[in-house]
Amino acid sequence: MLTELAASTKGLRADIIRMIAAAGSGHPGGSLSVIDILAVLYDKHLRHDPKRPDWPQRDRLVLSKGHAAPALYAVMAQRGFFPKEELMTLRRLGSRLQGHPERHRLPGVEAATGSLGQGLSIGLGMALAARLDGTGQRVYVVSGDGEMQEGQVWEALMAAAKFKLDDLTLIVDHNNGQIDGHVDEVMPIDPLAEKLKSFGWDTRVIDGHDLGAIDAALSAAKAVRGKPQAIVAMTVKGKGVSFMENNIAWHGKAPNQSETEKALKEILHG
C-alpha cells in the first residue's frame, strides 16, 4: 500500500509544480517538503469524506503553514474534494484556491491560515471543543519550522499540555528554510524536539519523506494518552526537484517553462 502511495506522491509533486507554474507565483519549496506528510495523513489517518466535507465527525487538519496551500490542494483534488482541473485556477481572481487557504471559499479547508503561528492555537481550540462534546474527533496541525519563531506557538504549546489534549497532534515540517535564509541562521529553533518535550509534549523525530516512518509515527501518536503529541519531521525543502532542494531561492517563486519541464521530468521519470 505504501508502494502505491509512493507512486501517487509523484503525481502530487507534479501537480504542485504545474499549478504554481500556471499561477506564476507560489511556494514550491515548502509545498514539496510537506507533501509526503499530507499524503500519508489523508491516505491512512485523517477520517474524512470528500463528498461530505462538512461531516461533523470528521477529523480536523489545520495547515498552519498556509503558504504550502498547493500541497493541500493537490491532495484534496486527488481525494476528490474538487475536480483536478480546478488546480490550474490557483491564485486567480474568483478561484476557490486562494494563495493561502480559506475555509469559507473551499469546502474541506478547516481554517484560514497564512498568518504564521496561529494554526496550533486554532487546532487546540478544536480539540477542546471535541473533547467537550465527547465525539472523538482528532485534530492534526501541520506547521512549518520557521513558524516556530512566533511567540504564539509557545503559548499554544503550553496550553495544549495544560489541557492534556491527547487528541491533538502537531507535525512540524522541519525543512530548515524560510524566506530570508536557513532557519538556524535567521533565528535558531533547535534543539526543537527537546524544547517540545520540555513543554510537556510526547515527541518523536522522523524522516519526513519516509512514508512508512510518517505512518508509524502517526499511529504511535494516536496511542498516546494524557498529553498532546509532536512529530518533528526532518524534511528537505524542495524535495524531489534537484535544483530546488535546499535552495532558499525556491521558497516563494514559480518555475519558468524550461524549469517546469525539467522539474516534471525529474519527478515523473527520475
Place this chain on the structure above:
Amino acid sequence: MGKATREAFGEALVELVDRFPGLVVLDSDLSKSTMTADFAKKHPQRHFEFGIAESNMIAAAAGMALMGKVPVCTSFACFLIGRLETIRVAVTLNRANVKLVGTHAGLGIGDDGASQMGLEDLAAMRALPGMTVLQPGDALEAKQAVEWMLQHDGPVYLRLTRQKLDDVHKPDYKFACGKLDAVWEPEPKAKHFQATVIASGGTVGGAVAAAKDLQPKGFAVRVVNAGTIAPFDADGLADFARDSQRLVTVEDHNVAGGLGGAVCEAAAALGLGKPVVRLAVRETGESGLPAELYEKHGLSAPHIVDACIKNLEQP
C-alpha cells in the same frame, strides 16, 4: 448610579447559560476584573483559563467556534486589540462565531493609567469586515446586548466599562442592534434642536446631564445613544440630524476612527451638511480619578454643554 456594564455582562452570562448550550468562556488571567469569575466558579467545565496569552486564547476561541461552540473571550479592551492580527485572520477571515469582550474601556478606568486603557479598539474593530461592534450605555442595555450577541451568528466585539454608569434607559427599553436610540429629549418635544449629542458607553450619562442643564437656559438638546458602533446606523443619524443645528459626538476613545469617525463618515457620505463637533481623547491616557480624567480630556458634562452651544446666541 447604576452598575458598571462589565458587572451586567458577568451576571448575564450566568443567567443565560442554560439557553445557550454551546456557550463557553475563555479568560486570560483577568476573570476577576472582566467579571467572568462567577461563571467560572459555577460552570468550571465550560470555562477555560488561558493565562496571560491573549493571542492563543483568541485563536483557540476561533477553533472552538469552528466546531460549533459559542466562545466568549474576555480581557481588557487594550489587550484584546493588541492581538489585532490574530483577530483579523483567526476570527474574521474564518468568519468564526467568536465573541470578544473588552472591559476597562478608556480613561474611565482611572488610576491604573495609560497602558491599561483601551483607547484605539473601536477604530481597529470597525475596520474588520463582518465584525459587529457594540458599546452599551448602561447595565440594562448591556444585559440585552449580551443576549443578542450570544444568539447572533458572527464575530462580535463588546466594549464595556470598569466604572459604574448612570442608568440612561427606561425600564421598558428593548435593545436593537444597529439602531441609534434617543435616550433624552426635552419635554414638551422641541421642533428644532440646537444640538443632537451622540454618545456611547461611559459618556452617555454625562451627555444626558448636559442636556438637562441646558433645558432651563432655553437650549433644546437631544441625546442619542450609539449602542452599536458597527454597523453604524447612518439612516438613523440622518433622521436625528434633520431637525438639529449641529451634531456633537462624545466618546471615551481616541478621536480617530471611533464613534466620532463613524458619525463624520456617515454625515459626509449622506451629505447631511451639519457640523460635527467631536469630543474624544486626543492624547495618551494617564492616571487619575475617572471624573478628573473626563474633565481634563474634554468628555465631562460641562465640556458637552460648551460643545452644544458654543457660538450660539441665547434663544
